[in-house]
Amino acid sequence: MTELESFKLLSIALAIGLLIGLERGWRTRELEEGMRVAGLRTYGMISLLGALSGILAQQINAYFMEFAFLGLASILLVAYSKGLDRFKDFSITGTVASMITFTLGALTVFGHIALAAASAVVITALLGFKPLLHSWMKKLEQEELDATLKLLLISVVVLPILPDRNYGPLAAVNPYQIWWMVVLIAGISYLGYFAVKIVGNQYGPILTGALGGLVSSTAVTLNLSRLSKQYPNMENVLAGGILTACATMFIRTLLLTSVMNPKLSLALLPALLIMSAFTYFTAFLLWRSGRGFRTDEEIKLENPFQLGMALKFGAFLVVIMWLSKLLNVYFGDMGNYFLAATSGMADVDPITLLMSQMSRDGTNLSVAAKTILIAVSVNSSVKGVLILTIGSQALALRVGVPLVGAVIAGLLITQ
DSSP states (O other), rough: OOOHHHHHHHHHHHHHHHHHHHHHHHHTTTTTTTTSOOOHHHHHHHHHHHHHHHHHHTTTTTTTTHHEEEHHHOOOOOOOOOOOHHHHOOOOOOOOOOHHHHHHHHHHHHOOOOHHHHHHHHHHHHHHHHHHHHHHHHOOOOHHHHHHHHHHIIIIIIIIGOOOBBBGGGBOOOOOHHHHHHHHHHHHHHHHHHHHHHTTTOOOOOOOOHHHHHHHHHHHHHHHHHHHHHHOOOOHHHHHHHHHHHHHHHHHHHHHHHHHOOOHHHHHHHHHHHHHHHHHHHHHHHHHSTTTTTSSSSOOOSSOOOOOOOHHHHHHHHHHHHHHHHHHHTTTTHHHHHHHHHHTTTHHHHHHHHHHHHTTOOOOOOOOOOEEEEHHHHHHHHHHHHHHHSSSSHHHHHHHHHHHHHHHHHOOOOO
């Protein structure tokens, strides 16, 4: 390694240390000089120490860097003990950040520059997001923590051990593929559910609808329809929230197909984009007329990942797959269209996943796309009936007309 190359690597290591030190120093900027264990300059020097130790380890002795790291750890341990006695601060974040900074500095001189730089950015962001992350954790309930662990259990532990082969009548059931679909649906719904929980109602029905549509546009529709009875003059903004959830459902369908079968996603792209854009635009126009609306009532969404719910969804998928095979044998493509219209009354996801899988196995892309659009269209129509039953007639009109227009536009573009 030439001196010029060494200077370049040492400069990168210094920049990494200063980046982490900037966040650490800013957080303790109100403290007087000498009261901080480490700040901007110290973190820069810690990273340089790691880089210099790496250079010396390569040229003198491989154990040099280990001794340097142990020396740093000893100094940090003494500083932590003194700080604990004086300030009663039990946090070891600064200590761990210092040791990581040393390691990142060492990584640069061993040729892992991109890894060290990217890690520094991620660590700095993680340190800087402390208040936000803690506020999220305070909103996390035991039930939701359990749901997180269960989601990891079924995806990381159970999924890899399931057999990837077809079983049963008409070879319609593949345990691995079915459970992969369950994990996919649970994961997307899980993210949407926590987004709604974190954001809350402070930004009104529009944002709640956009995030809640990832979980269940039907649940958002039911909740906002009930509110229309309590707020009879706010049909516009409530309709905007429902339409936003419905538009997000179109995007969610596109997302599912892109994961399962990108070719089918491309076939659906024009229709679903037109439908979502038309619905989002109408929702925006309605929101503008009543954007001052606020309510203290929570939009209640059921936790999307409960083990019983996952098993029921998996069982429903098995039934849908078997029926699809059976109807396809006797009625051809019309059987799939009929199944889409029937299952679409309850949920769009099963038929979306089924058609994505079947189109990978040989079903015509055009047939699969039309089948999914039929399910989406029926599901959208059912929402209008739900609103008319639970909410007000004015709300049903404001939601029903745009949805019918979106559906017609989507179906026309697929002809």
